[in-house]
Amino acid sequence: MKVIYPQVQAFLATTHGENSESLEALRKKALENHVPIIDRDVESFLKFMIRAKGVREILEIGTGVAYSTLVFAETLEKGRIVTLERNSLRAEEAGRNIEAYQGPVAITLIPGEALESLQTLEGPFDLIFIDGGKSHYRAFFEAGVRLLAPGGMIISDNVFYQGRIFPGATVARRNRTSTRAMQQFLLEALEPPRHSVVLPLGDGLLLSLPGEKEVCP
Numbered sequence: 001m002k003v004i005y006p007q008v009q010a011f012l013a014t015t016h017g018e019n020s021e022s023l024e025a026l027r028k029k030a031l032e033n034h035v036p037i038i039d040r041d042v043e044s045f046l047k048f049m050i051r052a053k054g055v056r057e058i059l060e061i062g063t064g065v066a067y068s069t070l071v072f073a074e075t076l077e078k079g080r081i082v083t084l085e086r087n088s089l090r091a092e093e094a095g096r097n098i099e100a101y102q103g104p105v106a107i108t109l110i111p112g113e114a115l116e117s118l119q120t121l122e123g124p125f126d127l128i129f130i131d132g133g134k135s136h137y138r139a140f141f142e143a144g145v146r147l148l149a150p151g152g153m154i155i156s157d158n159v160f161y162q163g164r165i166f167p168g169a170t171v172a173r174r175n176r177t178s179t180r181a182m183q184q185f186l187l188e189a190l191e192p193p194r195h196s197v198v199l200p201l202g203d204g205l206l207l208s209l210p211g212e213k214e215v216c217p
């Protein structure tokens with residue numbers, strides 16, 4: 001769901017920086033094949049945050065074909081990215097795209113259910129990017145808190161769930177449970193001890209600090 005005036009959207013589209021040719025080709029191919037990837041406004045914001053916070057270690061939940069993974073890799077000067085993907089075909093394609101990357105960032109793709117992979121992972125990560133199944137944001141978040149570095153941030157994409165979370169939205173029966181899960185996740189993320197803010201970028205972007213008690217020493 002787009003939430004920005006068309007004029008603003010058109011202006012923002014002129015402000016995005018350049019990506020490498022290979023990343024542009026990957027974005028074009030993903031869009032042509034209707035493969036979900038991050039919105040460009042979200043992309044620009046994430047790049048800015050990575051630079052502003054001096055992020056070095058990123059955990060991504062929901063690799064897709066690794067477009068966002070490679071955006072992160074091109075933005076980090078050095079560091080590591082761990083990315084989790086459960087769809088085997090997507091993971092294979094992501095693996096090929098990651099193999100073609102030749103920069104200095106270490107990228108590890110872990111195929112399989114993220115909720116399981118998260119139990120075995122070791123942190124700390126400066127940034128955790130949640131972009132997986134909408135029913136599981138709360139579980140991803142809770143598992144992510146354990147892995148977050150002090151001062152780290154969790155960013156969750158698509159929290160408007162294409163407008164389904166808003167009062168009065170018509171939600172198909174098959175999306176009702178996941179919609180309620182997203183609404184509940186948002187409520188909890190916005191309450192103490194969490195500190196969160198919702199930005200109307202893309203399909204809604206939630207920035208969260210986990211709260212003092214939960215951060216790993």
Ligand SMILES: C[S@@+](CC[C@H](N)C(=O)[O-])C[C@H]1O[C@@H](n2cnc3c(N)ncnc32)[C@H](O)[C@@H]1O
Nearest residue numbers: 036037038062064067068085086087114132133
């Ligand atoms: C929106 S796409 C990710 C797009 C990617 N971050 C990008 O911007 O290029 C969401 C991906 O999350 C994966 N996914 C959903 N639920 C998952 C789960 N529980 N564990 C691992 N991957 C999951 C889906 O298979 C899908 O490929």
